[in-house]
Amino acid sequence: MKTLVLILQNAGRLLGVILLILGFLFWTHHSFDLIPLHTGMGVAFVALLWAMAAIGASAKVNPSLVIAAFLWGLLVLYFGMSMGRFLPGRAHEAIRVLHFLIGLSAIALLESLGARIKRRAAAVR
Numbered sequence: 001m002k003t004l005v006l007i008l009q010n011a012g013r014l015l016g017v018i019l020l021i022l023g024f025l026f027w028t029h030h031s032f033d034l035i036p037l038h039t040g041m042g043v044a045f046v047a048l049l050w051a052m053a054a055i056g057a058s059a060k061v062n063p064s065l066v067i068a069a070f071l072w073g074l075l076v077l078y079f080g081m082s083m084g085r086f087l088p089g090r091a092h093e094a095i096r097v098l099h100f101l102i103g104l105s106a107i108a109l110l111e112s113l114g115a116r117i118k119r120r121a122a123a124v125r
């Protein structure tokens with residue numbers, strides 16, 4: 001289990017960094033043709049988050065964290081797919097900041113789940 005958690009954690013870190021780099025490129029009006037890649041990687045990131053949440057559930061980490069990770073994944077997907085429709089014009093900047101913060105929190109949730117699962121596994125050994 002520890003190996004799987006490590007793989008998910010490192011894959012999540014790699015995806016997270018690439019998502020942020022691509023996101024900041026879009027923010028500065030570059031590479032819009034890479035949006036489908038960013039979207040696909042975002043969906044893959046949520047799949048990792050859910051896989052980590054499932055491991056967390058079986059390792060009996062705090063259920064609120066597991067539920068939060070599941071719901072947060074849904075929010076990341078919903079927001080990412082609908083953000084273009086929320087607010088038009090300059091107000092879209094606020095939506096961008098929100099999307100960035102929601103994504104950053106998803107990265108933090110994955111880290112937190114991974115750390116708790118590892119701690120729990122070490123405690124029951």
Ligand code: HEM
Pocket residue numbers: 016019020022023024026027035038039041042043045046076077079080081083095096097098099100103104106107
């Ligand atoms: C951990 C996950 C994610 C992170 C850290 C992340 C980060 C970012 C950042 C920093 C930006 C640039 C600023 C912004 O427009 O908000 C961005 C743009 C964008 N993201 Fe994500 N994102 C994530 C997941 C997703 C997902 C799952 C989708 C779609 C399902 C998505 C779709 C988009 C789109 C369409 C843009 C361009 C929006 C625009 O320029 O108006 N992102 N992302």
